[in-house]
Amino acid sequence: MSEQAENGLMIEVNNLTKRYAGHTAISRLSFQVRRGEIVGLLGPNGAGKSTTMRILACYMPATSGSARIAGLDVFSQSMEVRRRIGYMPENNPLHTDMRVQDYLKFRARLKGLHGTRNRERVSLVMDQCGLGEVNRKIIGQLSMGYRQRVGLADALVHEPDLIILDEPTLGLDPNQIRQVRQLIKSLGGTHTVLISTHILPEVEMTCDQVLILHEGRILASDSPHNLQSIPNEGSQVVAELLAPATELAEWCASLPDVLHYDISTSEGDYLRCNFTARAGVDLRPIVYEAARSNDWKLRELTRSQPSLEDVFVHMTRPKIDEEER
Amino acid sequence: MRAFLTLVRRELAIYFISPSGYVLISAVLFLVGISFVQLVDGLMAEPTDIPITEGFYTTWYFWLVMLLASPLITMRSFAQEKASGTFETLMTTPISDLQVVLSKFAGALLFFCALWLPLGGIILIVRHYTDDQSVFHPGTLAGTYLGILMLGAFFMSLGTFTSSLTRSQIVASITSLAMGMLLFLMSYRSFVSPLDNDGFMEILRHVSIIDHMHDFVRGIIDTRHLVFYLSTTFLFLFLTFKVVESRRWK
Numbered sequence: 001m002s003e004q005a006e007n008g009l010m011i012e013v014n015n016l017t018k019r020y021a022g023h024t025a026i027s028r029l030s031f032q033v034r035r036g037e038i039v040g041l042l043g044p045n046g047a048g049k050s051t052t053m054r055i056l057a058c059y060m061p062a063t064s065g066s067a068r069i070a071g072l073d074v075f076s077q078s079m080e081v082r083r084r085i086g087y088m089p090e091n092n093p094l095h096t097d098m099r100v101q102d103y104l105k106f107r108a109r110l111k112g113l114h115g116t117r118n119r120e121r122v123s124l125v126m127d128q129c130g131l132g133e134v135n136r137k138i139i140g141q142l143s144m145g146y147r148q149r150v151g152l153a154d155a156l157v158h159e160p161d162l163i164i165l166d167e168p169t170l171g172l173d174p175n176q177i178r179q180v181r182q183l184i185k186s187l188g189g190t191h192t193v194l195i196s197t198h199i200l201p202e203v204e205m206t207c208d209q210v211l212i213l214h215e216g217r218i219l220a221s222d223s224p225h226n227l228q229s230i231p232n233e234g235s236q237v238v239a240e241l242l243a244p245a246t247e248l249a250e251w252c253a254s255l256p257d258v259l260h261y262d263i264s265t266s267e268g269d270y271l272r273c274n275f276t277a278r279a280g281v282d283l284r285p286i287v288y289e290a291a292r293s294n295d296w297k298l299r300e301l302t303r304s305q306p307s308l309e310d311v312f313v314h315m316t317r318p319k320i321d322e323e324e325r
Numbered sequence: 326m327r328a329f330l331t332l333v334r335r336e337l338a339i340y341f342i343s344p345s346g347y348v349l350i351s352a353v354l355f356l357v358g359i360s361f362v363q364l365v366d367g368l369m370a371e372p373t374d375i376p377i378t379e380g381f382y383t384t385w386y387f388w389l390v391m392l393l394a395s396p397l398i399t400m401r402s403f404a405q406e407k408a409s410g411t412f413e414t415l416m417t418t419p420i421s422d423l424q425v426v427l428s429k430f431a432g433a434l435l436f437f438c439a440l441w442l443p444l445g446g447i448i449l450i451v452r453h454y455t456d457d458q459s460v461f462h463p464g465t466l467a468g469t470y471l472g473i474l475m476l477g478a479f480f481m482s483l484g485t486f487t488s489s490l491t492r493s494q495i496v497a498s499i500t501s502l503a504m505g506m507l508l509f510l511m512s513y514r515s516f517v518s519p520l521d522n523d524g525f526m527e528i529l530r531h532v533s534i535i536d537h538m539h540d541f542v543r544g545i546i547d548t549r550h551l552v553f554y555l556s557t558t559f560l561f562l563f564l565t566f567k568v569v570e571s572r573r574w575k
Contacts, residue, residue: 057417061573082419089417093410097342109331110418154414 009071010035010162010192011056016065018051025051026216028065033209035161038188040203040224041196043213044316049196050090052213053166056194057087070161083112086155090166092148096140100131103139104153111158125153129183145176152183156191163187165195169202181206200312214316227311236304237275237283240266242297248273251290257281270299329424336402336432346436349397353390353440360386361447368451376465377451379542381444388535390440391476392505398437399484400498402429403569407492422569426485430562433481434474441473464544472541475554476534480505482561489568508534 011033018025026048033039041049055062056069058078067074069081095103104122113121126132129149134142139150148168155163168184169177177199185206187193197203203210204224212220212227220227241248245263248271252261259276266272277283284301291298340346363384367373373380381387406412415425452461483504488497512533515526530536537550 054413059413059417059572079419079421082417085417087414087417089410089413091410093414095411096409097339106331106335107414107418110328110415110420112328112419114327 008035009033010037010069011039011194012068012071013052013056014066016052016055016067017063018048018055018060019063024216026213029213029216029218031211031218031221033192033194035192036189037208038184038193038195038206039209039211040207041194041211041213042198042200042203042312043196044198046215047213047316048216049213050166053087053164053194053196054089056162057085057089057164058082059087083158084161085164086158086160086162087164088151088155088166088168091170092151092168094139094147094150094154097138099136099138100142100146100150101126101135103150104157107154108157113158121157121159125156128156129153130179144171145173145179148172148176148180149183152180156187160191162192162194165193167197168195169197169199177202212312212315219315220311237277237287238300238302238304239273239275239287239291239298240270240300241273241291242270242299243291243294245271247294248296251294255283255286257283257286270297328418328420329428332420332425332428333431333435336428337435339401340398340432340436345397349394350440353394354443356386356390357443357447360384361450364447365451368455376543377448377461378465378469379539381447382469382538382542388509391480392502392509394440395437395477395480395505396484396487396498396501398440399433399481399488399501400494401488402433402485403489403565404491404494404497408494416572422573423566426489426562426566426569429488430481430485430565433485434477437477437481438474441470441477444473462544465542468541468544468546471546472538475541475551476538478558479534479554479561482558482565486561486565486568489565508532512536 009032011031013029013031016029017027029048029052041052043049054060056067056074058074058081061075070084072080072084074081095106098106101122104126105118108118108122126135129152131146131149131153134146137146139147142150148171152165152168155165165184169180172180181202184193184195188206188208195202195207207224210220210222210224210227211218249263252258252263252273252275255261255275257278259278261273261275264272264274273287275283275287282303284303287301288298290296340349360381363386364377364380367380403412406415416422448461448466480501484497484501487501487504488494490500491497511529512535515521515529515533516535518526531549532553537547537553540547540550
């Protein structure tokens with residue numbers, strides 16, 4: 001194996017570009033994923049998530065640029081790469097006429113597992129994915145949740161180094177989403193997992209690293225925690241005060257670190273102030289100080305961090321929208 | 326190789342677990358049965374010295390089965406997988422494009438051959454009730470089955486090719502039916518005017534599947550026919566392979 005594999009990089013993508021007739025799906029994409037990480041590929045529909053995954057899964061080649069998995073080139077060493085990845089495409093296509101166990105055995109055989117090893121691995125992944133009770137059922141008659149687990153079991157069956165899941169929670173109910181999410185989380189550490197999604201809480205909860213993809217480009221690549229501090233607008237602080245309105249308004253206007261604020265009435269004569277502070281400034285002690293020195297009553301003081309959703313919307317907002325502001 | 330056999334097994338299994346496979350088997354049985362009745366009627370009406378296999382093939386039902394069953398067998402091979410998306414899961418396993426193409430073709434051809442097994446039973450029945458054993462020359466039987474195999478290989482490769490071009494089974498079957506019919510009608514054109522000897526007719530006679538089959542059922546194994554079927558089968562398999570591979574062209 002080459003040095004990339006030894007230095008702990010599972011995926012290494014360099015200037016990857018894919019053009020279809022007439023439009024560019026992804027353009028000069030570069031990123032790296034370390035071994036054992038769970039990485040979320042986040043982006044609105046049409047951002048190039050599926051295209052990126054299909055290229056990594058050796059389904060189709062890139063127009064230019066290179067992608068390496070465990071140090072192997074996805075185009076020239078395609079067979080070697082395919083042995084090392086488990087891929088579940090969007091919408092999780094399955095042979096609906098087969099029984100769960102037969103399907104998994106068939107898939108494992110295609111991936112080079114035969115005999116005892118085939119039987120062992122299949123029963124192991126069926127346990128892991130909770131498919132024990134439906135092993136003799138025909139896939140076409142299973143619920144979405146079970147089908148999704150069959151797809152996951154298929155991706156896992158040959159113990160791949162890298163698991164690529166395209167929208168693994170599409171069409172599931174909240175309980176099923178939670179189960180799938182837990183399963184994915186349990187894979188981290190031993191496997192490298194690349195999932196694509198546009199459901200933000202999913203990324204926040206499961207992923208070590210997030211790549212935000214928009215119009216074929218990477219807008220940000222960081223841990224979910226770090227990403228939340230990216231927007232240049234700082235934190236929001238909400239305070240409910242019992243104070244004379246004019247006095248409060250004057251004070252608000254005099255604050256140097258507040259970008260904008262608004263005051264609205266709240267129940268019981270209280271006034272509700274919404275502050276947006278400059279990045280890196282925590283307004284809470286300042287508000288408290290003011291309340292104490294002016295003898296205002298303070299009944300609520302909270303700061304809200306921007307959620308990943310805010311980050312996402314902020315980054316992927318269409319440009320026209322930006323200009324209008 | 327093991328992956329290839331796994332795929333062939335899967336292809337065959339689809340025909341035998343889906344109702345459409347049994348519908349096809351019943352339809353072919355029915356047509357072969359009718360041709361048998363017609364054959365027996367003919368034999369009762371007047372004595373004949375032509376081989377029983379030739380008598381069978383000259384009924385229209387033989388060509389009906391050949392031309393209609395073939396597109397129905399092959400239409401789903403690639404089109405179905407592309408439509409359901411399983412083509413993507415298949416092509417991301419460590420299996421070469423060539424193995425996939427050959428397994429689809431082999432599965433279809435095996436099922437096609439299985440469809441013709443009842444014909445053997447019919448011949449045995451006729452043999453049981455007739456005194457003249459000379460009409461059952463093993464050479465004519467072998468020739469007939471070789472002919473069916475050759476035509477089958479040609480039609481299966483043609484059908485696999487049209488199926489690889491589209492994700493719609495209807496389009497796949499109609500395209501291969503149209504191409505098969507075209508070849509058959511050209512053959513028929515040269516068949517009905519055997520005395521026409523201009524250059525075009527001469528060419529038609531060489532590609533005439535009716536003429537070819539006419540030799541096979543009489544136990545004549547002409548290498549020109551074999552070369553024709555083997556090379557056309559190879560051509561369509563090659564084209565199919567290129568279509569499947571084209572996904573990986575930059």
